[in-house]
Amino acid sequence: MRILYFAWVRERAGAAEETVSPPAGLTTVGQLADWLATRSPGHAAAFADRRRLRVAINQEQARFDDPVGPGDEVAFFPPMTGG
Amino acid sequence: MAVRIQAADFDAGAEIAALTAGRDDIGAVVSFTGLVRGGEVSAMTLEHYPGMTERALEQIEAEANRRWPLKASLVVHRVGRLEPGANIVLVLTASEGRHAAFEAASFLMDYLKTDAPFWKSEERADGSTSWVDAREADDSAKTRWES
Numbered sequence: 603m604r605i606l607y608f609a610w611v612r613e614r615a616g617a618a619e620e621t622v623s624p625p626a627g628l629t630t631v632g633q634l635a636d637w638l639a640t641r642s643p644g645h646a647a648a649f650a651d652r653r654r655l656r657v658a659i660n661q662e663q664a665r666f667d668d669p670v671g672p673g674d675e676v677a678f679f680p681p682m683t684g685g
Numbered sequence: 686m687a688v689r690i691q692a693a694d695f696d697a698g699a700e701i702a703a704l705t706a707g708r709d710d711i712g713a714v715v716s717f718t719g720l721v722r723g724g725e726v727s728a729m730t731l732e733h734y735p736g737m738t739e740r741a742l743e744q745i746e747a748e749a750n751r752r753w754p755l756k757a758s759l760v761v762h763r764v765g766r767l768e769p770g771a772n773i774v775l776v777l778t779a780s781e782g783r784h785a786a787f788e789a790a791s792f793l794m795d796y797l798k799t800d801a802p803f804w805k806s807e808e809r810a811d812g813s814t815s816w817v818d819a820r821e822a823d824d825s826a827k828t829r830w831e832s
């Protein structure tokens with residue numbers, strides 16, 4: 603599974619991108635976030651306040667209770683500030 | 686309909702001329718340009734999510750074209766490091782009459798601010814940097830189109 607991080611989430615996680623193999627039985631974005639948070643103290647900081655995070659699955663905005671699978675590209679980032 | 690993400694500057698006048706060239710069905714063009722404000726900020730760096738950005742902007746533009754009878758539209762958004770006074774974003778909308786063009790341009794900007802994956806980091810004169818927080822005012826600006 604390909605994971606992408608942007609803005610301060612990327613800075614805290616210490617990586618822009620990583621390929622991971624989550625354990626079997628992990629089915630939602632929320633469960634994925636909980637598991638990613640255990641990878642390092644930086645990851646824990648990145649995922650500490652889920653209300654400040656947004657997520658996209660395969661480049662479409664998604665929610666933490668949406669399902670994810672092994673072939674998905676999942677991105678975590680702060681609320682967008684374009685324009 | 687077109688969207689472009691680029692590091693390079695744009696020329697709003699040239700873009701308007703290109704949008705209307707050879708057309709006699711356009712009666713109104715509205716142009717919005719967003720620029721980097723100075724003051725405490727010495728520079729701004731825009732990060733984005735390549736792929737999703739284009740896709741999100743295309744969806745927002747398609748929605749504007751569903752809601753208003755546009756003859757043409759263009760969104761250009763810059764990325765990378767930009768200094769005060771620099772252009773950030775250009776929205777052009779063209780229609781037969783002014784109302785559709787004005788409203789569609791406003792709609793595009795409101796959605797672009799909250800639904801396109803761009804993030805701004807600000808630099809200050811003392812060298813410190815910080816990520817710009819999303820503004821509640823931007824969220825409420827968007828909700829006026831949802832009724």
